[in-house]
Amino acid sequence: MTLDVPAPSAAALRQRWTAEVWIVLGLSLGQSALYSVVSIVARLTALTPLGEQSTALNVSRSPRPYVDLTYQLLGIAFALVPVALALYLLSADGRSAVRRIGLDGRRPGRDLAVGVGLAALIGLPGLGLYAFGRAIGITVDVQASGLDALWWTVPVLVLSALQNALLEEVVAVGYLMERLDSLRWSPVLMVAASALLRGSYHLYQGFGPFVGNAVMGVVFAEYYRRRRRVMPLVVAHTVLDVVAFVGYALVPAEWRSALGLS
Template structure:
C-alpha cells in the first residue's frame, strides 16, 4: 500500500476560528514573553530618561535576598515558575493532537450521535470504526493519528544530529553576538551587560545553569514551536512568520540596548531560516535551537569575563 503523505501542518484543519487562535496566542504571550517585552520597553525608557545608555548596566541573574538560603529558594522558584508557560503550550498542543485525532476518525462516526440517556455512554467520534471493522479499528486509528507533542516538535527524532546542529549555531551566533555587542558599546547604544550578580555560593553555578535551561526552553519552545505553529494557522507566509518572531525575540531584550536587540533579531532570522530548511527535509524540530540557546546562555552566565573583555577592548 502507498503510505499516506504527511501533512506538514495538520493544525490548519483544527476546528478553531481565527479569533480563537489569536485570543489563545495573546493570552500565552501575556503570560510569558509578551510580558517581558512590555517590561523591556518600559525599562528602556526609564533608563534613557536617567542617563546615556552606554553609562548604565543591564543586570541579569540578580540576587533576591541578602540571606543565601532564601536567595537560593527565590532563584529556584523564579526559574521554576517561569517554565509554567512551557507546560501550558505543551498542554495546548496536546489538545490539538486530540482534536486532530477526532477529526481523522470522524468519517467513521455517525454524523449526529444520539445524546446519552440513562445508563448510556457517549461514543467518541470514530468509536464505530472498531465495531464496523473488528480487529482493524484500533490499528487504523493509531495509524492515522497525528504525532505526539514531543514528536511534533522533533524532540525525540535525532538527538545526536540536533546537538551537532545546535553546536554549529552556537559557534555562529556566539561570534555574531559578541560582534554586535561590541559595536553597540562602541556606538553608545548598548548598556554594559552584567550576567552574574548572585555572588559566590556553592549553588551559584547550578542556579546559573538552571537559568540557562529555563531561558532556552521558554524562548525556543514558545517561539520556534508554539507561536510558529499558531502564526502558520493564521495563514501567514513562512517568511512573514520568521520576521515577526525574530522582531518579537528582539523586543524583550530592548532594555539591554540596540546591540542585543539587533543581535537577537538576527538570531531569530537565522533560526527561522534553518527551521524552514530543515523541516522540508525531515519535519519540524526545535532541539537544535534549544541546544544553541542553552550553550549561548551557559557560556554567557558562567564566563562573564568574555563580555568584560569586549568592554575593555
C-alpha cells in the same frame, strides 16, 4: 445520551487561535517585550547616557544563601509554566506537542551537533556586536551574573540558561510558528514576527542586543520552518547562555574591560 456538537468553523478556530496566542504571549514573552519597551524609553529619557547605564542578570534575591537558592529555583520553575501551557495547547488535537515541534530526543547526536554549530554561528558575531554597541553608546553594560560565588551558583546558572532556552525557543519559535502557520501567515511574516518578538524583549539591554537577537531570531525561526525541530535551538540557546552566565566570571577583568564588559 450523547449530544452531537458541531465541529467549529474555520473562522471560529482562527479566532480561538488568535486569542490563544495573545494569552500565551501575555503570560510570557509578550509581557517581557512590553516591559522592555518601557525600560528602553525610560533609559533614553534618563539624564545618564544609555552607554553609561547597566543592567544585571541572575541577581541575588536574598542575602541568606539558602533563601536565595529557594527563590532562584522557584523563579526558574514558574518561568517554565508558559512552556507547559504552550505544549498543552499544541496537543489539543491529540497529537504529541513534543514530537510536533521536535522537542524530543529522537536525534540526540544530530541535535547536539547542529545546536553547537548554531551557537558558534550566533555567539561570536553577537559578542562583536555587543562590543561595538558598547563602544558607540547604544548598548548598556550587561552584567551576566549578579550571584555571589556559592556552591550552588554554577548549577543554578546552568538551570537558568536551560530555562531561558526552553521558554524562548518553545514559545517564540515552536508554538508561535505553529499557530501562525495554522492562521495561514506567509513564511516571511512568520519568521519576521518570531524574530521581532525575540529582539523586542531584549530591548532593555539597548539597541545592539535588539538587533543581535532579532538576527538570531531570523536564523532560528527559518531553521525551525525548514526542519520543524526546536531541540537544536534549545541546545544552541543553552550553550550561549551557559557561556555568558558561567563563563562571564572566568574571563579576566582586563579582557572584560577591553570587550566593554564590566
